[in-house]
Amino acid sequence: MRVTAKQVAEKAGVSLATVSRVINRSGYVEASVRARIEAVMAEVGYVPNRTAKNLVTGRTKTVGLIITSLQSPYFIRLTEGIQDVLENKGYHLLLCNTKFNAKIELENLQLLREGMLDGVITSTGSLTHEVMVELIRQHYPMVFINRLFDEVKNEPARAGFVMGDLHYAGLNVTRHLLEQGHRQIAVLYGSANSTSNILRLQGMEKAMADYGLRPRPELLRCVPNPPELSSGLDDTEGVWAYRETMELLQTHPEVSAILVFYHPMLSGIMKALREVGRKVPESVSLVGFDDFPLAPYLDPPLTVMGQPVYEIGRAAARLLVQKIEDPTLRVAEPIVLKPDFTIRRSIAPVPARYPAMAAE
């Protein structure tokens, strides 16, 4: 039924080894023999079995990418960067979309242990922290995006790290808002305890500290637990964000600016703002993190603090492939890329008629 290399060998009157050499262009094969074998392969429609090859080489030329959502332009652009690199290095991408569900994430990490993946790139939060540390210690090729592991900082490992300078990002956005008179700054983020959000929040704290202020914990809102989220509903994250924003605005109408750390929440936030009649930017300023093509065409055009996401993706993929192909390569310093601030119309100074927003 399916033709094997052995059958090709018999039909061409050569050994299996020679056929293998032709397939992989390895070793020496006389031109005429190669031609004969290739003719036979074409004639019988031979296709090599990749699974068998994977078994004997111990490689699959496949890497896993673990993200939490496909609705975020950040993950999308990241994926594009990664894929563009993988593609021209001959690797394939197995996509795992966790929707903040640790079980799904663990199942896909298991594929790394099971030898189905040569390596993994993760850009998720802290749900599977211990397992990650364990895998790093076992020297599996992994690259983490916007995430660090203090536990293994000084251990030899094949793990790599690529980051945007998120502390700087949080600091700059906050400073910009403070300069415009904002004091009641709210944050909506997707994942508690994720390195990226922690860094951004620390940047924010720093900027506020420079003004002798501190963020108000009740204005920092996070995504709910996974089971609630992964419902397959259209715009799940938006629906949640809508509820959270409504609650926020009703209990804290003094909020004068909102930082959106996680873009899938944007639709819900804007819906809530509309419903309660808070115009952007006249009555509330809005800043997104990470730019996307339609940001300039929103109403109003969205100001964003962006990372060079595509480049981050490329760097991550390059690093991972390096680490896969050279097992001796050990951890280097994290690769850090600078963010860029794109100011559009969704930010405005605090209006004088709302003193509560400027109150400290």
Add this chain to the structure above:
Amino acid sequence: MRVTAKQVAEKAGVSLATVSRVINRSGYVEASVRARIEAVMAEVGYVPNRTAKNLVTGRTKTVGLIITSLQSPYFIRLTEGIQDVLENKGYHLLLCNTKFNAKIELENLQLLREGMLDGVITSTGSLTHEVMVELIRQHYPMVFINRLFDEVKNEPARAGFVMGDLHYAGLNVTRHLLEQGHRQIAVLYGSANSTSNILRLQGMEKAMADYGLRPRPELLRCVPNPPELSSGLDDTEGVWAYRETMELLQTHPEVSAILVFYHPMLSGIMKALREVGRKVPESVSLVGFDDFPLAPYLDPPLTVMGQPVYEIGRAAARLLVQKIEDPTLRVAEPIVLKPDFTIRRSIAPVPARYPAMAAE
């Protein structure tokens, strides 16, 4: 170094077969023996090798998804639907983003032949038509989204088809515009000769025919050739769409409505409209195909003709898994799902002051 099932067997004092039975929960194993084996597995940190299993079973529990872009909310939502189903059936997703590059598409289809994929779902255009037909004839499990193959219509095959009713979609949008007085309707689409675009255009033709009109070919604009596109540039499709739209508006200022078949073009189109001072919807109406969370928050809120994309994805994945697991299952009628029209503010009647737009 890595522990194998054989080593586990030795250490537990049983045969390899029994270990395999424990791993797969197949056949009979005495409770005490099972416990002993499991204890050994835990002790030595045994992880089964998936590649070896794949080789002997001839299955990988992995399916490929081929799309043309990640920047389209259509593909994103489709992917989510597919993944949600695959996940709970224990399958994994290998993602192939072709960016209209036939070479990339072919390489990934090859994985199907090579046994690395159990099946494939495609949602792309016509670049690899012959190969698809060949694969269908060879009874590989495949599901096509918004695409039909007349050549194999009456042949037994494992191929499946899932579609939105795109003819109906094109017809309805066009009719709606005609009713508002529009006559010079332009279309910007991503892929020439793709079944979905052909169906939408046929729907459009039908609607116009009802008015005694026909679409003007010079107003129907398609994406350029692949090499031009796949540049890794930020918002590649948008940049192209910008150029195309500028050209369109300059040579045909009488255009009063634009249908956008491919969402990644939207940013470029809106940029062009802004630059030439064509306000939406006052001086030009805009309709997108397929809804997305931020559509209501664009300026102006975008009217869209949407498909139930998530459901299409789910149906496709279910069908594919069925066909993988039951090789005798043969082609059924295409699954067709109805679209839904969401009218927002980006459409308006043709203004009386622009007679050219209403001219036939």
Add this chain to the structure above:
DNA sequence: TGTTAATGTGGTAGCGCTTACATAACGACC
């Protein structure tokens, strides 16, 4: 002529697992 290196080909041992198939013990049942 002998020595060495380069070229070309075959044999075959696995990679780590699943899966017949064989075997055997044990009740149950007539």
Add this chain to the structure above:
DNA sequence: GGTCGTTATGTAAGCGCTACCACATTAACA
């Protein structure tokens, strides 16, 4: 007591390929 079905375990034949080693031939050069 013989036949059967059920439970439980082992033996071994591969799945289709790569990669190592052995061997043969030729070319190159002192």
